Amino acid sequence: MAAKTCTNGTRPGPRPEYIPDHIPDPSYLRILDTTLRDGEQSPGAAMTATQKLHLARQLAKLGVDVIDAGFPSASQEDFNAVKMIAQDVGNKCDADGYVPVINALCRCNERDIATAWEAVKYAKRPRLLPFIATSPIHMEHKLGKSKEEVLQIARDMVKFARSLCCDIQFGAEDAARSDREFLYQILEEVIKAGATTVGIGDTVGMAMPFEYGKLIADIKANTPGIENAIISVHCHNDLGHATANTIEAARVGGARQLEVTINGIGERAGNASLEEVVMALKCRGAHVLGGLYTGINTRHILKTSKMVEEYSAMYLQPHKAIVGANAFVHESGIHQAGMLKHRATYEIMSPEDIGLESSNGVNIVLGKLSGRQAMKNRFKELGYELKDDEVESVFQSFKAMAEKKKRVTDDDLKALVLGEVSHEKPIWKLGDLVVTCGTKGFSTATIKLVSIDGSTHIACSVGAGPVDSAYKAINLIVKEIVKLLEYSLITVTKGSDAVVTTRVVIQRENNMVSNPILNGNNINPTFSGIGEGVDVIVSSVEAYLTALNKMLRFME
Ligand code: MN
Numbered sequence: 001m002a003a004k005t006c007t008n009g010t011r012p013g014p015r016p017e018y019i020p021d022h023i024p025d026p027s028y029l030r031i032l033d034t035t036l037r038d039g040e041q042s043p044g045a046a047m048t049a050t051q052k053l054h055l056a057r058q059l060a061k062l063g064v065d066v067i068d069a070g071f072p073s074a075s076q077e078d079f080n081a082v083k084m085i086a087q088d089v090g091n092k093c094d095a096d097g098y099v100p101v102i103n104a105l106c107r108c109n110e111r112d113i114a115t116a117w118e119a120v121k122y123a124k125r126p127r128l129l130p131f132i133a134t135s136p137i138h139m140e141h142k143l144g145k146s147k148e149e150v151l152q153i154a155r156d157m158v159k160f161a162r163s164l165c166c167d168i169q170f171g172a173e174d175a176a177r178s179d180r181e182f183l184y185q186i187l188e189e190v191i192k193a194g195a196t197t198v199g200i201g202d203t204v205g206m207a208m209p210f211e212y213g214k215l216i217a218d219i220k221a222n223t224p225g226i227e228n229a230i231i232s233v234h235c236h237n238d239l240g241h242a243t244a245n246t247i248e249a250a251r252v253g254g255a256r257q258l259e260v261t262i263n264g265i266g267e268r269a270g271n272a273s274l275e276e277v278v279m280a281l282k283c284r285g286a287h288v289l290g291g292l293y294t295g296i297n298t299r300h301i302l303k304t305s306k307m308v309e310e311y312s313a314m315y316l317q318p319h320k321a322i323v324g325a326n327a328f329v330h331e332s333g334i335h336q337a338g339m340l341k342h343r344a345t346y347e348i349m350s351p352e353d354i355g356l357e358s359s360n361g362v363n364i365v366l367g368k369l370s371g372r373q374a375m376k377n378r379f380k381e382l383g384y385e386l387k388d389d390e391v392e393s394v395f396q397s398f399k400a401m402a403e404k405k406k407r408v409t410d411d412d413l414k415a416l417v418l419g420e421v422s423h424e425k426p427i428w429k430l431g432d433l434v435v436t437c438g439t440k441g442f443s444t445a446t447i448k449l450v451s452i453d454g455s456t457h458i459a460c461s462v463g464a465g466p467v468d469s470a471y472k473a474i475n476l477i478v479k480e481i482v483k484l485l486e487y488s489l490i491t492v493t494k495g496s497d498a499v500v501t502t503r504v505v506i507q508r509e510n511n512m513v514s515n516p517i518l519n520g521n522n523i524n525p526t527f528s529g530i531g532e533g534v535d536v537i538v539s540s541v542e543a544y545l546t547a548l549n550k551m552l553r554f555m556e
Contacts, residue, residue, distance in 0.1 A: 001155055009187065014096065015028075015063075015096070015098060015295040015452060016028050017097075018065070018101070020127075020166065020167040020168075020196035020197070020230075021196035021197070021228055021229055021230060022230075023230065023256055026256075027291045027292050027293060028256070028288070028293065028294075028295070029250055029255075029256055029257070029258055029281065029292055029293065029294050030065040030066060030230065030256060030257040030258070030295075031063075031064045031065050031066070031257075031258055031274065031277075031278065031294050031295070031296055032064070032065065032066035032067075032068055032103065032232065032257055032258065032259045032260070033059050033062075033064040033066070033067055033068065033259075033260060033261065033274060034068035034234075034259055034260070034261055034266070034271065035055065035059070035261040035263075035265065035274075035308060036052050036055060036056065036059075036067065036068060036069050036070055036071065036081075036085075037068040037070050037071060037105055037263045038068070038234075038259075038261060038266040038267060038271050039261040039262065039263075039265040039266050039271065039308070040052075040312070041266060041267045042071070042208055042265045042266055042267065042270065042312065042314055046123060047078050047311045047312060049077055049081040049084060051311045052070070052081040052084075052085065053081070053084050053085055053088060053089070054307070054311075055087040055304075055307055055308065055311060056085040056088070057088070057089055057174075058300070058303065058304050058307055059089075059100065059262075059304065059497050060089050060092065060099075061297070061304075062102050062274075062296055062297060062300040062301065062304050063098070063295050063296050063297045063302050064105050064274075064296065065098055065100065065101060065196040065295060066100060066101040066127065066257070067085065067089065067101070067102055067103065067121050068103045068104060068105065068129070068259070069081065069082040069085045069086065069102050069104060069119075069120070070082045070085075070104065070105065070119075071105040071106070071116075072104050072106070072115050072116045072118070072119040072120070073106060073107070073111070073112045073115045073116065079115065079118075079119050082102070082104050082116075082119040082120055082430065083118075083119040083120075083122065085102055085123075086102045086119065086120045086121070086122040086123035086126065087122040090101065090102040090120075090122060090123025090124055090125065090126070091122070091123065091124055093342060098295075099123075099124050099125060100125070101123070101126070101127050101167065102120055102123035102125065102126055102127065102471075103120070103126075103127040103128075103129050103169065104116035104119055104120040104126075104128055104129065105113055105115075105129045105131065105171075106128060106129065106130050106131075106161075106514075107130065107132070108130045108131065108132040108153050108154060108157040109157065110157070110160055112130070112388065113128060113130055113157060113161050113164070114164070116128050116129075116509050117161075117164045118446060121164075121412045124165065125167065126165055127165065127167040127168070127169060128161045128164065128169070129160060129168075129169040129170075129171055129199070130154075130155050130157050130161050130166055130167045130168070130170060130171070131170070131171030131172070131173050131201075132150055132153060132157075132171070132172070133150075133172060133173040133174050133200070134150065134172045134173065134174065134175055134178040134182065134183060134186055135173075135174035135175070135176075135177040135178040135179075136177075136178075136179065137174070137177065138174045138177075140174065146463065147182055150186070151185065151186050151189060152439045153355075154170065154186055154190050154193075154403070155189045155190060155192075155193045156193075158170055158190045158193040158194055158195050159193040159194060161194070162193065162195075166196075167196055167197075167199070168194055168195045168196055168197070169195065169196070169197035169199055169232060170187075170190040170197070170198050170199065171199040171201060172186065172198065172199060172200055172201060173185070173201050173203050174201060174203040174204065175199075175200040175201050175202070175203075175215075176184075176200070176201065176202040176203070176204070176206060176207045176211075176212065176215060176490075177204065177206070180215075180222075181191065181217060183219065184219065184221075184222045184223045184224075187223045187226065187229075188223050188224045188225055188226075189218065191223075191225045191226065191228055191229045192225060195229055196230065197226075197229055197230040197231075197232050197257060197330050198226075198227055198229050198230075198231055198232065199232040199233070199234055199257075199259065200215065200216060200219065200231065200232065200233055200234070200249075200255075201234040201235075202233075202234065202235045202236055202242075202245060203234070203236060204236060204238060205235065205236030205237055205238030205239055205241070205242065205268070205269060206238065206239065207235070207241065207245055207309045208239075208241065208245075208264065209241055209245050209247075209248040209443055210248070210309030211233070212233075212241075212245040212248060212249055212253075213245075213248035213249055213251065213252040213253050214252070214253075215249075215253070216231060216233065216249040216252070216253025216254065217253040217254065219231065219251050219253070220253060220254045223466065225235070228352065230256050230257050231249075231253070231254060231255045231256060231257070232255065232256075232257035232258070232259060233245070233246055233249040233250070233253075233255040233257070233259060234259040234271070235249075235259075235271065235272045236266065236267065236268065236269065236270070236271055236272075237264060237266075237268075237269040237270045237272065238268060238269045238415075240269075240331065241274040242264065242270070242271060242272035242273070243264075243272050243277055243280065244275060244529050245272070245396040246258050246259075246260065246272040246277050247277060247280055247281070247289070250289070250292055251289050251290070251292070257274070258272070258277055258294075259271070260273060260274040260278075261273065261274060262274050262275070262304050262305055262308040263275070263305055263308050263309060263312075263316060263320070263323065264276070265308065265312055265314050273321075273322075273323040274296075274301075274304075275305060275320050275321070275323050275354065276322055277429065278294055278296045278298060278301070279298065279301075279321075279322050279349060279353070279354070280351070281293060281294055282294075282298060282349070283348055283349050287303075288345070298354055298355070299352070299354065299355040300355055301322065301354040301355055302323060302354045302355040302356050303355055305322075305323040309553045314402075316530070317319065319475075322354060323354065323547070328347065328351040328356060330346055335553065336370060336371070337371065337373065337374070340373075340374065340377060349392070353481065363394075366378060366398070366402065366408040367402055367408060368399065368402035368403055370398075370402070370408075372391060372395050372397065375391075375394070375395060375398055375413075376391055378413060379394075379413060379417065384417050384518075386417075392509070394416060394417060397416050398413070398416055401416065409528075412503075412530065425452055426452065426545070426546075426549045427451070427452045427544065427548075427549050427552045427553065428449045428450070428451060428452070428474075428477070428478060428545055428548060428549060428552075428556070429449065429450050430447075430448075430449065430450075430538075430545060431447075431448035431449055431450045431456055432447070432448040433445065433446070433447050433448070433470065433537070433538060433541060434446045434447075435466040435469065435470060435537055436466075437465060437466040437469075442462050443462065443463055443464070443465050443466045443468070443469045444460060444461070444462050444463075444469055445460060445461055445463065445466060445469035445470040445472070445473045446459075446460040447459060447460070447470060447473040447474060447477070447541070449474065449477050449478075449545075457477045458477075459473045459474075459476040460473055461473040461475075466537050467487070467536075467537060467540045467541075469539065470537060470541050470544075471484070471540075471541075471544055472545060474541070474545070474548070478548060478552075480508060480548070480551070480552075481508065481509040482506050482507070482508060482509075482548070482551070483506060483507045483508070483509060484504060484505075484506055485505040485506060485507055485526060486503070486504060486505040486528075487502070487503075487504050487540075488502070488503050488504075489501070489502050489503075489536065489539075489540075490503075495516070497534055498534070499531070499532060499533065500533065500534065500535075500536050500539045501530060501531070501532050501539070502530065502531040502532070502536070502539040502540045502542070502543040503527050503528060503529070503530050503543060504529055504540075504543045504544050504547050505527070505528045505547065506524050506526065506527055506528075506529075506544070506547045506548065506551060507524055507525070508524070508551055508555070510524075511524050511525070511555075512524050520550075525554065527547045527548075527550040527551040527554065528545040528546075528547055528550075529540075529542070529544060529545065529546025529547030529548070529549075529550065530546065531543030531544075531545075531546065535545040
């Protein structure tokens with residue numbers, strides 16, 4: 001069927017009223033976000049309590065139905081974070097009555113459950129999630145308990161939890177490897193004991209989509225009393241199936257709560273990712289998934305993703321679905337030409353749907369496969385009308401740059417056009433440079449700059465490294481307060497004598513100006529520069545001077 005672009009961020013109807021064991025609209029899927037709990041279990045992804053609070057606030061903006069805030073028994077820090085989230089985010093109702101459920105994880109023992117309750121009870125909608133493993137391998141080797149013992153513990157602990165809280169999710173850990181009949185039996189018992197949601201975990205991420213869909217459908221068909229609880233699914237990505245398994249569980253199995261994490265972070269290979277599951281439902285829900293939908297405001301996805309990337313320091317691969325840096329970037333000439341004519345030629349959703357705003361509505365990064373037309377259009381959008389005779393010469397420089405530097409950004413284009421079209425003399429250019437650096441813990445740079453009037457100026461400075469000390473010495477001469485926003489290095493050839501391309505982006509302090517391209521809105525403009533050469537330090541200084549010259553020229 002023809003690909004359709006997603007519609008704007010609206011959902012088919014208002015969010016159904018929250019009742020723990022029942023969803024008034026059968027097509028509505030609850031989203032439980034477990035970034036703060038399972039996500040944080042990613043190796044190296046620990047977040048501070050304050051970061052967790054900030055992220056929980058963002059998850060509420062995103063509109064998740066349930067925030068799995070943590071495991072209060074794990075540590076005092078976890079307890080405090082859950083309590084803080086329950087008190088803060090768990091009490092902020094918006095105009096249409098939405099407030100996220102705040103969930104706390106606990107093992108099936110009274111002490112864990114009571115501790116979890118102490119942390120989460122401040123929320124308007126608290127939930128407890130006692131869990132226990134139900135697979136033979138876990139029961140025998142991890143718990144050292146028989147089926148009968150596990151059944152008894154689950155029943156008693158759900159009953160105890162329910163005496164504290166009216167919203168209880170029971171978690172069947174490793175359910176995907178559990179004996180079917182035993183699973184039906186234990187779920188029946190916990191629902192009788194007061195569980196309002198039952199979680200079916202593919203804890204080790206081994207299920208195939210058809211298998212997992214069937215498991216959930218079987219549970220729905222064979223568990224007495226299942227109509228009195230919501231089925232929740234929790235998928236791990238060990239075989240790369242977490243998103244597919246989650247969708248399939250909703251589509252054929254009748255699962256109505258989906259457990260996901262931002263950017264798919266989580267134990268081992270991670271969990272089903274919120275952005276993938278939600279955008280799959282948004283793009284295809286109405287057409288091929290029987291109208292299933294979520295209450296997520298997708299326009300907050302990118303911001304949330306960036307926040308998680310920063311807090312967890314789990315960097316995204318560029319080609320990550322939905323939120324990767326390349327997810328909406330079109331590079332080949334054929335794709336770009338198509339995109340400029342009609343966006344739906346190569347985009348099934350628009351960048352704005354996830355909160356990625358681009359000036360021209362088409363997010364194109366130019367590269368060596370880009371044609372003259374794409375380059376000319378981009379310049380036009382940036383405010384430069386190239387004359388026909390200029391197009392050819394700029395295009396040649398552009399191609400040369402694209403050969404060396406895979407992706408040519410807007411700042412690079414501006415640098416090109418300044419060089420090609422204006423042929424302006426630099427206000428400051430490099431005369432000479434001497435740096436010392438090494439293991440002694442300090443670096444010095446002495447620099448000679450030549451001014452546009454021909455006069456020479458010398459300064460020296462110490463710094464954290466050779467580049468830092470050189471930049472500081474330049475600042476002493478130029479006498480501007482400059483903020484370095486970006487500094488990056490790439491090499492395009494191999495070997496220790498490789499040509500290095502340095503790129504810097506700078507900004508002048510307190511330099512708000514009205515920008516006609518942005519409808520007269522005030523911005524603080526940024527200026528970039530590129531330097532190239534086999535000497536890393538000289539290349540860095542050239543890049544900085546190029547950016548500085550642009551800034552000074554702009555100020556005139
Ligand atoms: Mn998990």
